[in-house]
Amino acid sequence: MKVRFWGVRGSVASPMTNAELAVKIETALQLAVKAGLKAETEIPAFMKSLPCYVRETVGGNTACVEIQAGDKLLILDGGTGIRMLGLDMIRRDYGGKPIEAHILLTHTHWDHISGLPFFVPGFNPKNKLTIYGAFSNLEARIRNQQKFEYFPVPLPAAFHFVQLKENSVFQIGDVQIETLPLNHPGGSHSYRMTHQNKSIVYATDSEYKDLSNHSLRPFIRFFQDADMLIFDAQFTLLENIEKEDWGHSNVFCGIDMAIEAGVKKLMLIHHDPAYNDQKLYKIFQDASEYLEIYAPDRNLEICLASEGLTLTV
C-alpha cells in the first residue's frame, strides 16, 4: 500500500505565520554563513544538510491521508488536506474512466470534514466518491455542512454514502476494513486496512486516560502487528494531562501502545495548531530518546508525519 499525508494538523487549519517563516530564513542564512557557502552550486547540498524544521514545515492542513491499495483509492478523513489531494487526483491518468474513491471518516468534527466542499473530483457527477462512517446520521451530517447557510452550493451528486455499524468488518475490493470506536467527545472511529498481508491502522482523535493493560486491551488488539499505526499525538504528555477530556493523546502513550501491540512503524499526526515546526521536531527528538531508553532492541520506527510525506507499506 502507498500512503501519502495531505493534512496532519489537528483541531483547525494553521498556516505558517510570516514570523515563523522569517525565523526559518534567518536560521538558514546563519547556517549558510557558518558553512562558508561561496557558490550557488553548493546550495542544493547545503539545503539537504539543514535541520528539517528549518528546511520544511509539517504543514497547516487538517486531517487527510491517502492510501492506494492495489486498484482501490482510500482516503482517510476529509480535513482541509483533501483539497490538495483532489487537485492532484484530477491531474492523474484514469484511462478516460471516471474517478472512484472511498472516503473513510473517523467522525465529523470540522478538522475532519471541512475540506469536502473543496474536493474537486466531487464536481464531476460521473465520478463516484463513497463516504463511509460508523457514527449516526452520516449522510445528513455531511449534507448539512453544505446547507445554504454555510456554503453556497449543496453536496454534489458524485458523493454516495455507506452507513457503517460500530465494529464493522467489510471489504472494498480486496482490501479488508475493520472499525473500532475510540475515546473522543462525540465519538471517533479507527480504521484498520489490510491488503496483501499488510495492515495500516488509522487511529486519530482518541484519549487514553487509564493506561493500564486491562483498559488498553481492545486498542492493543486492534493495533496488533500493524505495519503502520497512524496515531493522534496532538499534545505533549504534560499538556495532554492538563487538557483532560479534550479527546487526544501524546507520543509517549503512542510509543508504549505501539510496542505493546508489536507495531512496526508509528506515524505521529493531528499536531496541535499551537505547536510550530521547531517544537514538533523537539517533541519527536525526545520521543526518539524515550524509545531508545524504553526498548532499544525493538524494531519500532517512529516518524513525524508532514504534508507531502509518501511511504510504502
Next chain:
Amino acid sequence: MNITEEMKDNISRIYLEGRFDANTCADVEKFIREKVEEGKYRFVINMEKVPFIASAGLRVILVFAKELRQKFKGDLLISNLQSSVERVFEISGLKNVLKIYDNMENALQSFKIEN
C-alpha cells in the same frame, strides 16, 4: 511491582520496586488512592528500585501530584531516581512541574521547610 509504605512525621514514604508501566500502574494507583482516602496528603515516592517508567507510570504520578496540590494543599515528591528514569522525567516535561530530589532526606526536608 513491590510497594511498601513507611509513615512518619505525617509524611507517607512510598518505596516502589520494579518496572512502573501499564502492567503495574493500576497497583500503584490503588495503593496511593487508599492512602489519600485515609487522609494522607503528603507523599515522597522513592524510586531507587524502579529501573524503568513508562507513560502509564508518569501519568499516575502527575495526576496524584496535581490532585494533592489542588484539593488538599498536599504534594507528592519524588526521590532517588535512576539516571535513565530521571531522563524520562526530563524529556516528558515532568521534571519541570514535579519536585524531584536526589535522596529521601532532602525530599523530607523540603516538606518540613514548607511547614
